[in-house]
Amino acid sequence: MNGDWLLRGRDGRLCVYLPSGDAVLCRAEPGPGGPWEAPRRIGGDQKLRPGLSVGVGADRYAHLVAWRPTGGGQSGLVHSTHFRPRLAPLDWSPVGHPDKKGARTGTPAVAVDARGRAHLFVRNADGGMSLLAQKEKGGWEPWRDLGGEGLQDEPAAVTGESGLVEAYAAADGVLLHWRQEKPGAQPVLDDRAEASVRPGTLRALATSAGHTTVFFTDAVSGDLCAWRPGGPPVALAAAAGPGPVAAVRCVIEGYDCTLLGQRSAGGRVAFAAYPTEREAAGAWWTESGPALADDAELALAVDETERVVAVTLSPSTGRLLLTRRKDEPGLALTAWQEV
Structure with missing residues (x-):
């Protein structure tokens, strides 16, 4: 999964x-x-390929994007x-392919602007970044x-506090950033940094009125x-685990x-907190909960x-575990419970 798959809806209820x-x-x-509530299938009987992406707008509506097979090895x-x-x-609605047709090209990422328009970022067959915007x-704008070139599979998309959409992606030895300059504009490649990014570790977050921050493992x-x-x-700490x-x-x-939360090398969830945008203060991991399956993923919300x-999900076991912060000083958490 790519993006915030644990969300608070418009009515205040949480959903995974x-x-x-x-x-x-x-x-x-x-x-x-x-x-x-018991699990419900989304979109009827439509069969999907791996690689779900989820994004949410200021209106708290969730936008989901996935690949589906279209026959002949295409998606x-x-x-x-x-x-x-x-x-x-x-129901699932077809929105096309970044190259008009072909096989799955990469895991999508979704961000939603201040007007509730979903922006879908995905690697294309040439290894660059493609965008589809509502x-x-x-309806949808053209692709x-x-x-960009030689991009890794999973980009990260985020909406800044300004309501403008941004995206990050990694290539060989470099980290790239795209940003809208005004509402409704096409995002442009505006910055890059030398970085060696472990594939599948990008995570972007709006951290102030003028900035977003992307986290990754070197x-x-x-x-x-x-x-x-x-x-x-800036290095924060040694990564707690590989994911x-x-x-x-x-x-x-x-x-x-x-x-920050991450599945540790020992299998438990590790948490670290620091003052927002003050990476120089450092961060230290504290582990919590039981050991999890190797494929367990973690999501955080308020x-x-x-x-x-905090919620963990193991696709292989189907176990969904949850903990909440206690109503007391610090970051004390309730016991993890299966839901």
Whole structure:
């Protein structure tokens, strides 16, 4: 999965999106801290290929994008909108292919601008970045080639506090950044940094009114690094484990902090927090919960009471575990529970 697959909906309820074979399921909580609803299949009987991406806008509507088989070894992208966690998402709608037709080219990434328009970023067959953006009154703009070459499979997309859409992608020895200059404009490649990025570890987060930050694991040093365009990447700490990091902003002891989570090398969830955009302060890992399966993924969110929620999912076992921040000083968490 690529993006924030644990989301707080427009009605305040949390929802998770779960790949299951050739389908995607969703589960929602009826109320804060209560039992979760049973999984529901999204989009009817449409069969999907691996590589779900999820994005959410200021209106709290979730946008989902995935690949589907179209016959003859070819694939096409499909899109669905989920307006509220306890409602059924819309059926999957075909949105095409960055090269008009062909095989799956890479894992998509989705960001949603201030006007609720989804922007779908995906690597094309030439190894560059392609974009498909929704029109404000329905339908989609034509596919756009945003440039770049030799890109890794998974880009990261994010919406800044300004409502403008941004994207990050890694290539051999370099990290690239695209950004909209004004609402509705085509994102342009505006910065790059020397970096050796471990594939599949990009995670972007809006961190201030003027900046977004991308986190990644350095393929050479093994450090978890942060980069904001306009400066060099900064090492935060040794990565806790090999997989991607989850990130969310929250208030801890009255301070705006960035909370990071990652499955550790020992299999547990490791957390680290630091003052947002103050990487020089450093970050230190603290492990939590039981040991997880090797394929377990982690997501972080803030619920309607502004408490941090962490969820882990293991596709191989189907286990979904959840913990919430306790209503007390610091970052104490409740015991992990299966939902």
